[in-house]
Amino acid sequence: MYYKDPSYRVFYYINLALLIGISILCILPMIHIFAVSLSGKSAAEANLVTFFPIDFNFESYTKTFENDNFGNAIITSIWRAITGTTLGMIVTIMAAFSLSRSSAEFRVRALYVWFFLFIMIFDAGLVPNYLLVQKVGLVNSFWVLILPGLVNVWNMILMMNFFRALPKELDEAAIVDGATSFRILFSVYLPISLPAIATISLFTMVGHWNSWFDGMLYMRSQEQWPLATLLQTIVVVQDFSKTGITPEDLEMMSNRSVKAAQIFIAMLPILAVYPLLQRFFVKGIVLGAVKE
Amino acid sequence: MKNNDIIASTGRSSTALRSKMPFRKTWRLHLLLLPAVLIALVFKYAPMPGIIMAFQDFKPWLGIGGSPWIGWDNFELMFTLNGTVQVIWNTLIISVLKIIFGLAVPVLFALLLNEVRNMGLKRSIQTMVYLPHFMSWVILGGILLDLLSLDGIVNRLLTTLNIKPVMFLGDGDWFRVTVIVSDLWKEFGFSAIVFLAALSGINPDLYEAAEIDGAGRLQQTINITLPSLLPIMVVVFTLSLGSMLSANFDQIYNLINPLVLGKGDIIDTFVFRSFQDGQYSLATTVGLFKSLVGFILISGGYYVxxxxxNYRIF
Structure with a gap:
């Protein structure tokens, strides 16, 4: 066998070391941020912290949560993730079911497919989209974070492919029993599609939690912003003119360990669902792959 | 194999069954599609007429109906304005490099990871390298700003190695390098999933036969593994061409600063800035140019x- 070959064994261990090194490199920045967030102010300012906290304390976290803006933003983000994911999944599952029917059964299927395919490959652009949202009256409304993103064609395709891979006998049996499309979807398809639904829900949820641009584009008042948008202005732009905060707040925001704490809090929900995500996503991705 | 036969045979009988059943009332299927269609009509199709702003000197207070028409002037402006031409170049340079490395590195990583036979170790490595994919560029932007600043941890490491500190985000060329490398760092693991799936699908008999013929691992990789990966590589590559004019707004916007606008500004950041400055028509025009090129590249990519x-998405 090739792996008994001495030169291959040398390669094998070098390769192993390389891969382990690379994977550690992928999580080191997060560990660094976590260490800074738990460090004392002076050590963090002087940038002495590497991967272990110096002067260990939770002060930056308590300071962060004392800030009302931050609490509001977290609530908005949670609310957004729940609403957006629930409504998005309902719309996606319903549409995907219809699209998963054969063209023999659902003759205008191709028409719908092109309708959705087109919006996936052509976008009107930032300014027309903004003007439309303005015209519809959604500027400064919570729903601007939810409604435009409800139709995610890519998720629809994943869901549709999952439905199509289910055994046809289930359909046959249900039809013979006189079940309608609604009945087939709710009583036959939904119960056995829970893993796929869980996967796509988790991805949607992470997407909602992470998205920041729509909040910045469509919402003028900072109290309405989701966490990602707030974090963007505090941590990245470092622009305090818009946020209307007091000088004490300003001192706090420019504090390196507080900033690190805020970044880590934004990472936390993703880290929490990550083990679940990982169990599912390989399946989900393969669905869109090359078909024989 | 057996399952396929069963499905195929029942598939045939089902059409016969169906034509006899009064199942042609498909209104329920239309109804199930209705919410998605409405949302798409309002938020995706309704903005499209707004594209005509590209042919107007649009003023918000006049509206699309009242703004004066100026024909192709905006497009002429786009291709003659120094700023916009530079921006298109920046976008192309950054995204082409991202596409090339974004294909090569995940393939290489998948090949190397495929050699690991300890399953527990393999899974731990995967857990770690997939993680950055799920973090937003706001979070990673914040982290990078901290790590790569002049007194950041990376520059401190360089100083101890007697290398002069580098302005990763303050120098145009270094900015491009940083953007490409950090994007690669975030995505290479997750992009490797498709290739790992393809690798696990290769028929083991091929390797056994090669083994008997005395082929080493390298020869097996070159003659069996790589050819088996080729179709999926073609698919990934052609589909990624669609992002040729994107270059990732989320990332660039969160890392860019006035020092590196010259070499780091891309189409999307330019469009957003023009929009903020109230230059609606120019922003629409540049955005339309990007959408059209993207449309052609994506449709072409799907066709190829x-x-x-034999890749089909719907």
Whole structure:
């Protein structure tokens, strides 16, 4: 066998070391941020912290949560993730079911497919989209974070492919029993599609939690912003003119360990669902792959 | 194999069954599609007429109906304005490099990871390298700003190695390098999933036969593994061409600063800035140019992927 070959064994261990090194490199920045967030102010300012906290304390976290803006933003983000994911999944599952029917059964299927395919490959652009949202009256409304993103064609395709891979006998049996499309979807398809639904829900949820641009584009008042948008202005732009905060707040925001704490809090929900995500996503991705 | 036969045979009988059943009332299927269609009509199709702003000197207070028409002037402006031409170049340079490395590195990583036979170790490595994919560029932007600043941890490491500190985000060329490398760092693991799936699908008999013929691992990789990966590589590559004019707004916007606008500004950041400055028509025009090129590249990409690898999305 090739792996008994001495030169291959040398390669094998070098390769192993390389891969382990690379994977550690992928999580080191997060560990660094976590260490800074738990460090004392002076050590963090002087940038002495590497991967272990110096002067260990939770002060930056308590300071962060004392800030009302931050609490509001977290609530908005949670609310957004729940609403957006629930409504998005309902719309996606319903549409995907219809699209998963054969063209023999659902003759205008191709028409719908092109309708959705087109919006996936052509976008009107930032300014027309903004003007439309303005015209519809959604500027400064919570729903601007939810409604435009409800139709995610890519998720629809994943869901549709999952439905199509289910055994046809289930359909046959249900039809013979006189079940309608609604009945087939709710009583036959939904119960056995829970893993796929869980996967796509988790991805949607992470997407909602992470998205920041729509909040910045469509919402003028900072109290309405989701966490990602707030974090963007505090941590990245470092622009305090818009946020209307007091000088004490300003001192706090420019504090390196507080900033690190805020970044880590934004990472936390993703880290929490990550083990679940990982169990599912390989399946989900393969669905869109090359078909024989 | 057996399952396929069963499905195929029942598939045939089902059409016969169906034509007899009064199942042609498909209104329920239309109804199930209705919410998605409405949302798409309002938020995706309704903005499209707004594209005509590209042919107007649009003023918000006059509206699309009242703004004066100026024909192709905006497009002429786009291709003659120094700023916009530079921006298109920046976008192309950054995204082409991202596409090339974004294909090569995940393939290489998948090949190397495929050699690991300890399953527990393999899974731990995967857990770690997939993680950055799920973090937003706001979070990673914040982290990078901290790590790569002049007194950041990376520059401190360089100083101890007697290398002069580098302005990763303050120098145009270094900015491009940083953007490409950090994007690669975030995505290479997750992009490797498709290739790992393809690798696990290769028929083991091929390797056994090669083994008997005395082929080493390298020869096996070159003659069996790589050819088996080729179709999926073609698909990934052609589909990624669609992002040629994107270059990732989220990332660039969160890392860019006035020092590196010259070499780091891309189409999307330019469009957003023009929009903020109230230059609606120019922003629409540049955005339209990007959308059209993207449309052509994506449709072309899907066509090639379909012809070459029988890839179908719907």
């Amino acid at each position: 992927a379909y012809k070459w690898a």
